Amino acid sequence: MNPPVGQRKLRLATTSLAGCFGCHMSLLDIDERLFDLLDRVDLDRSPLTDIKHCGPCDIGLIEGGICNAENIHVLREFRRQCKVLIALGACAINGGLPAQRNHLDLGQCLQEVYLTGPGIVGGRIPDDPELPLPLNQVHPIHEIVRIDYFIPGCPPSGDAIWKFLTDLLDGRTPRLGHPLLHFD
Amino acid sequence: MNTPSLLLDGLPVPFSVGQTIMEAATAAGIFIPHLCHHPDFKPQGSCKLCTVKANGRYVSACTMPAKDGMEVENNSPDLNDKRRTLLQMLFVEGNHFCPSCEKSGDCLLQALAYELEMLTAHFPQFYPDRPVDASHPEVLLDFNRCILCELCVRASRDVDGKNVFALSGRGIGKHLIVNAESGRLADTGFALADKAAHVCPVGVILAKRRGFLQPIGCRRYDRQPIAMQPARPLASGGNGPES
Numbered sequence: 001m002n003p004p005v006g007q008r009k010l011r012l013a014t015t016s017l018a019g020c021f022g023c024h025m026s027l028l029d030i031d032e033r034l035f036d037l038l039d040r041v042d043l044d045r046s047p048l049t050d051i052k053h054c055g056p057c058d059i060g061l062i063e064g065g066i067c068n069a070e071n072i073h074v075l076r077e078f079r080r081q082c083k084v085l086i087a088l089g090a091c092a093i094n095g096g097l098p099a100q101r102n103h104l105d106l107g108q109c110l111q112e113v114y115l116t117g118p119g120i121v122g123g124r125i126p127d128d129p130e131l132p133l134p135l136n137q138v139h140p141i142h143e144i145v146r147i148d149y150f151i152p153g154c155p156p157s158g159d160a161i162w163k164f165l166t167d168l169l170d171g172r173t174p175r176l177g178h179p180l181l182h183f184d
Numbered sequence: 185m186n187t188p189s190l191l192l193d194g195l196p197v198p199f200s201v202g203q204t205i206m207e208a209a210t211a212a213g214i215f216i217p218h219l220c221h222h223p224d225f226k227p228q229g230s231c232k233l234c235t236v237k238a239n240g241r242y243v244s245a246c247t248m249p250a251k252d253g254m255e256v257e258n259n260s261p262d263l264n265d266k267r268r269t270l271l272q273m274l275f276v277e278g279n280h281f282c283p284s285c286e287k288s289g290d291c292l293l294q295a296l297a298y299e300l301e302m303l304t305a306h307f308p309q310f311y312p313d314r315p316v317d318a319s320h321p322e323v324l325l326d327f328n329r330c331i332l333c334e335l336c337v338r339a340s341r342d343v344d345g346k347n348v349f350a351l352s353g354r355g356i357g358k359h360l361i362v363n364a365e366s367g368r369l370a371d372t373g374f375a376l377a378d379k380a381a382h383v384c385p386v387g388v389i390l391a392k393r394r395g396f397l398q399p400i401g402c403r404r405y406d407r408q409p410i411a412m413q414p415a416r417p418l419a420s421g422g423n424g425p426e427s
Contacts, residue, residue, distance in 0.1 A: 090283055093304050094275070095311075097284055103313035143308055150304035154283035178409040181298050183282035184289065184400075 010058040010169065013044040013082060017071040018098050018138060019064025021047070022155040023089040027061070029158030040169055054081040059168070062147075065091040065098055066139040070132035079145040084168070088161070090154040090183060092141045097154075099138040106136050149174060152183050188252035193259055205245040205256055206234055215411040216258055217267050217296050219274075219385055220333035221246040223415065225342070231333055233267050233296065268300045275305035277356070278312060279328040280386075286395030287387030289403025293331060294386075295410040314359060319370035322392055329387045330360045336389060340380035348372045348380060360388065 016024060024047060030037065045054040054060070060082030066072060079085055090096040101109060114125045141147060151164050160180040167174035189198040190205070192214055199208035204227065209216050219231035227246035234245040237257035245258070257263065274280075274293060282288045314327035332351060337360075340348040348369070352361045364371040374380070376391055383389075400406065404413075 087304065090281070094280070094309060097281055099309070099311065100279070100281060100284075102311045137311065140309060142304070142306075147304075152303055175301070176303070177301065178298060179406065181301065181303075183280075183294060183297070184285070 010041045011044045011056070012041040012046075012059045012061065013054045013057045013078060014046040014048070014061040014088075015054075015063070015074055015078060016047060017062060017064035017075060017092070017141070018067035018096075019089065019091050021063070023061075023063035023092075024048070026153075026155035026158050027088075027161055030162045031158070033162055037165070054078055057082045058084060059165075060085045061088045062086065062092050062141055063088045065095040066135065066141060066144055067098060068132040068134045072144055075141055075144055084148045085145065086149040086151060086164075087141050087147045088151050089156060090152060093150050093152055094140050095138045102137045106134060110134075151176070152181065154184055156180075157182075188250070190250050190252070190254040190256055192256045199250045203250050205236060205238065205243075205248050205250050205254075208250045209245065209258070210415050213414075214258070216245045217299065218246060219292055219296065219331060220335065222335055222383060224383075225335065225338045228334060228338075231331070232270055235263060235266060237263065264300055267296075268302050271297050271300060271302050272304075272306045274331050275302075276307045276309050278310070278330065280305075285329070285387045286390055287329075289398065289400065289406050291387060291405075292385035292410075295405040298405065299410050310356075317362065317367075317369050318392075319368040320374060320392075321370070322376040323369060323374065323381060324390045324392050325360075325362070325369055326388055326390065327360055331386055332358060332360065333385060335383040335385065336360070336380045339383045340374075340378065343379040346373050346378065346380070348374045348378075 014024065014027070028034065041059070043049050044057045045051040054077050060078040062075065062078060062085065064071070066075065087093050091098060095102070110125045114120065114123045149164070149168070151161060153160060157180065160176055163176060163180055164174045187198045188201060189196045190208060191197070192209055192212070197208050197212045197214065199211070206216055206218065206221055206227070210223070216234050216236065218234040220229070221227055221234060229244040229247040232244065235242050236245045238248055238254055271293070275297070280293070282294055285291070288294060312328050316327070317325040334351060337349045337351065340346050348363055350361055350363050351358055353359055361367060362369050362372060381389060381391065
């Protein structure tokens with residue numbers, strides 16, 4: 001798994017947008033193969049590192065769909081900096097289960113959660129400018145920026161992520177077949 | 185007289201006169217992708233997934249009668265690309281959130297997407313907003329997953345004799361409706377024992393309180409890819425009382 005002599009290590013960035021971090025857990029599910037992975041790539045911005053902004057990278061892994069303004073800024077930063085951008089998991093690919101809010105009125109959702117829901121006394125809808133505004137609908141990331149590859153699954157299995165990444169790192173066209181390819 | 189036969193991807197496939205390309209292929213154990221075709225029903229050719237090239241022309245295998253000496257192309261990159269695009273169109277037209285769907289692992293649409301290695305639905309999502317119908321005591325309807333194959337329409341009309349379902353509207357507005365003045369399934373003669381309750385290839389018509397019974401790994405398409413499986417068993421759905 002060591003990179004060929006003279007070849008620099010690749011840089012990998014990851015992030016979670018409107019995700020549940022489950023895809024990152026699945027990435028960690030490659031278990032001891034993480035050591036092999038880290039022989040070949042250095043991690044840039046990621047929930048697993050302390051790097052605040054994405055530098056120039058070879059691969060960006062994006063988990064989660066787009067549900068608020070900050071998601072869009074982060075996604076655009078990744079697109080600017082990463083040569084190859086991968087949508088990881090159902091949310092990034094089609095909005096996922098969070099997109100089930102798309103047929104609800106956002107204002108009514110916020111009211112119910114912060115004002116009228118059971119057990120809420122003296123609540124208010126958070127309005128500090130520090131907080132990113134939610135979008136009226138959840139979107140897949142390919143509706144915001146161009147995406148190079150898609151790894152489906154909720155989450156994709158560690159084996160599927162491993163197969164996909166090693167195909168890519170070894171210069172093969174990444175392929176997932178039965179039973180690694182699944183949407184659930 | 186010799187048995188007539190056609191050439192399917194170069195393989196001779198015998199058939200009896202009157203059979204379609206689909207019937208001849210199925211009898212020979214060769215898989216042609218399909219959604220609206222069901223061996224129990226008259227073919228209607230609406231999903232176009234079974235498009236093959238017969239003597240150089242694109243035709244629906246489910247409606248085209250087999251002819252002696254016909255050369256049919258089925259499993260080719262060209263056809264599979266077109267089929268994948270059709271699947272992607274179906275996926276964005278509906279709300280196919282497989283992670284929470286009771287039909288996942290047992291769904292024909294999903295199994296075909298796996299078979300054709302569809303990694304993403306590619307097109308912008310439509311996110312339709314059609315309310316579920318939970319009025320019936322035994323069956324739930326989620327219209328946002330409907331692919332308009334009309335199997336339930338055909339089953340209810342032709343087998344059950346109840347005419348519970350119909351398609352209404354035009355173009356992208358076309359959708360499945362329940363034939364009752366109220367539009368509610370509870371106000372029809374529909375019953376869980378009906379054929380129509382078990383023909384839905386996706387997750388629209390679901391028996392209540394039976395979801396997620398099958399452990400992951402044991403569902404129909406977990407075990408084997410769809411192309412490796414014997415033809416779909418007659419008159420059963422993954423979600424029915426008999427399964």
